[in-house]
Amino acid sequence: MLFSSLEFLFAYLPIVLLIYFIAPVKLRNLWILLVSLFFYGWGEPVYVFLMIFTVLFDYVCGYFVGKYKDTHHKRAKVILIISVIVNLGLLGFFKYFDFFAENLSKLPFIDIPTLGLTLPIGISFYTFQIMSYVIDVYRGDARVQKNPIVVGAYVSLFPQLIAGPIVRYQDVDDALRERHESAAMFASGIRTFVAGLGKKVVFANAAGALWDAAAADPDRTVIGAWIGLLFYCFQIYFDFSGYSDMAIGLGKMMGFRFLENFNYPYISQNITEFWRRWHISLGTWFREYVYIPLGGNRGGLFKMYRNIFVVWFLTGFWHGADWNFIIWGLYYFVLLVVEKTFLLERMKRWPQVFRHIYTLFFVYFGWLIFVFDDMGAGASYLGTMFGVGSAGFISSSDVYSLLHKLVFIAILVIASLPQPRQLFYKFYEKSKSFRYIAAVGALLVTVLVTAYLVDSSYNPFLYFRF
Amino acid sequence: MENNEIMKNESVTAASPAPAAKPKKRTMQDEADELFALQMRVADGAKGSDRTVMALFLAFIFVLGALIFIIPDKEFSEQENRALQGLPQLQSKFDGNLIERIKAGKFLDKYFSGDFAEDVGDYYSDQFPARDFFVGLKGVTEIAMLKGENNDVVLGKDGYLLSRMDHPDIDNVLKNYDASAAFANRMAEAGIPVTFAAAGRVIDIAEDKLPALYPVDVLHRPWDALNDHAAQTHIAGSADYTDMLYLDLCAPLKAASEAGDDVMYRTDHHWTTHGAYLAYVELMKLWGMEALPESAFTVEVVSDAFYGTAWRNAGMKWIEPDTMEYYRYEGDEDFTMTVHDDGSVFEGFYDRSYLEKTDKYSSFISGNHAYVTIEKNGDENRERLLLVKDSFGHSLAPFLAYHFDLEIIDLRYYKTSTSALALETGCDRVLLINNMDSLTSAATLGLLGME
Structure with missing residues (x-):
């Protein structure tokens, strides 16, 4: 189920909240587990069993890891390794089997049939989450959870189940045991949720439709191609950060605090900074559970670069089982290594505007690699951006549509900057009447989103490959 | 594992060549903490407006959510000239008791095939209360953003x-x-x-x-x-x-x-x-x-x-x-x-x-x-x-x-x-x-x- 759907907003959410707050505190985790499984099984119910298996399996692993880690360290380690292998094995099977089958079959004497399985939605997100539970217990960063319902609630927690943020177990350990829902949290949760909903439905969907039109345009011009990709940059940001905001907001309503997942990435002044602001929970996960275990930056330059390489190869591959995602990850590996070795130091002397241009330039072309899993199509799109195979430099359609999108683009640009939120809270703190205006504003955004959902044929879900 | 702490403050991407004496850099975690603290501060300081936002938001989703079921379903749309989605069914029609139904593979079959979920989506967009109002609101908004058109219809002279x-x-x-x-x-x-x-x-x-x-x-x-x-x-x-x-x-x-x-x-x-x-x-x-x-x-x-x-x-x-x-x-x-x-x-x-x-x-x-x-x-x-x-x-x-x-x-x-x-x-x-x-x-x- 999508948050940005009428059935979520007007059936699922009211029922879930109503019973959640009527239920005794003891039963709330169970309720979360049940409704999350229902949420997960929406549209593809079979995979609920996969989810239940994962929960039980890792519950048992976590239990024994916790039991043995102080007394029989080796045993604990073996169980941890088994758990990691099984989790990655499931992810590998469902997400990557066909990719490997297809590519290995290109070698002589090898012929592996592809399976064409539907990717269980959110498997990349929840696999990383459940792994963090067993690993955190092993490392002593979190306590063993004796109650399988709580482990289940953690893994399947519907707000962030299908599109993140990836919540580390240690960050919600306490909240899972005892949390304090409050009116303050709930109201703040509504504001965050509604902001995310608006980003997704009013901004991202409209930008996405414009991108799709550009990508499918047989008469694409140079300008049309550049503008089209610009809309994709807006789509992916508002879609993804919108989902994260909705997740964070829903979490808050129920007393959870998830960490921010996006922090205005497009204002970054270098690629390093961009990746600290973009999909923060994924970066954190790879740092905690891959980079540092591999030795981080200890053990000499070679090892450090090797570790960075591994992280970025995996980051790319995590986004989808296709070559373009791997290339996209390695593209960032190269950029980050270049920055690390000398460019960051040198860039300090550049005027700020150059640093922004530099960053956005590479991020912009990064999305071009990212968006085309058919790399031939990507190459021909790139071609039209530079006049190869394009229908001229600019067309009358470009002029017209650009003219009519100027206000929309301006809104998107402003919404990508931190200032609106800063201003919002500034007024919010200072002016009592503004708080009431903001409350009505939240309602109006919800009404507007409803209008867009009622009259929409375009409401894509971008993360079915993740 | 003593240097685990040091390791934690280092990011894969941001490991700058360590200018040692610099004041500690603000991390994303700090910024997130500040934002959350700010959100809680303004929330605590504004009981009345918190109540307002909760009342408005919850009333909206509860009332409309209930109205969908209270208002009788329409079977046909004159405007769009097509049959509308009726109340979705979890399983297809079957003559026989539960056991026979399970044997025939018809138990909750529409739920398991995903048809039910699809029908629910259609039901909500087809039967949504005040549908015309919402459709019009989107039209006004698109024109207000000077897009000049909505749903591929251009507003002409x-x-x-x-x-x-x-x-x-x-x-x-x-x-x-x-x-x-x-x-x-x-x-x-x-x-x-x-x-x-x-x-x-x-x-x-x-x-x-x-x-x-x-x-x-x-x-x-x-x-x-x-x-x-x-x-x-x-x-x-x-x-x-x-x-x-x-x-x-x-x-x-x-x-x-x-x-x-x-x-x-x-x-x-x-x-x-x-x-x-x-x-x-x-x-x-x-x-x-x-x-x-x-x-x-x-x-x-x-x-x-x-x-x-x-x-x-x-x-x-x-x-x-x-x-x-x-x-x-x-x-x-x-x-x-x-x-x-x-x-x-x-x-x-x-x-x-x-x-x-x-x-x-x-x-x-x-x-x-x-x-x-x-x-x-x-x-x-x-x-x-x-x-x-x-x-x-x-x-x-x-x-x-x-x-x-x-x-x-x-x-x-x-x-x-x-x-x-x-x-x-x-x-x-x-x-x-x-x-x-x-x-x-x-x-x-x-x-x-x-x-």
């Missing part, structure tokens, strides 16, 4: 709503033309002349109502291609020569529109009855026959509240509806119109029951059907015309009926041989009439090749 036609498939136009020419050549053997007439879309005819800088070159492309191709096929001795008559109805109607005539509906994709009359005059001229003068008709205004297809898509509820007219002439009720699809019979050309509905244009010859005939009562010796048409033919038919008995077919629904029909019914003439939207969107006229 003078209350015109013009559906965009962005990527005309010119191949289809030429295929349709060639299939028609091949058909015409076969008909010529039987001595039956064929005319190919192409009608303009609203956006072609009312081009001057488009907003400034609208890319009209895209609109001209299929016309240029069609006119060039038609001219080509009429050069004596050319390989694909045909003596099929060709008529571009776009140019004359466009000229009339520019002169101030209301040729096209402002809110619908069809021509007005006046526009159809002009097309009729052009056709008669082409055939060397005399058309009735406009003064021979009595104009009957049958509706001043015609909200056409473009209006229904646009969500721009402030746009005034169209007026719909019938051009009546003496004796126009002395005709028998038979809809062969369902055997229904009418006196005259109009099915006035549609005037009570949204889809008023369907009152002309009772709307879309595969096969309709119109014959003048008590006059057996009239010329017979086979009209192969899209819906633009509907409002044209009453004019043609003055001169001809009509066999009317629509190739979107009529799936048997057109030539056989022409020969069996003894037609003297064939008119193929389609608007450019039909010609570009599918190669429907390929069906003319059916023996």
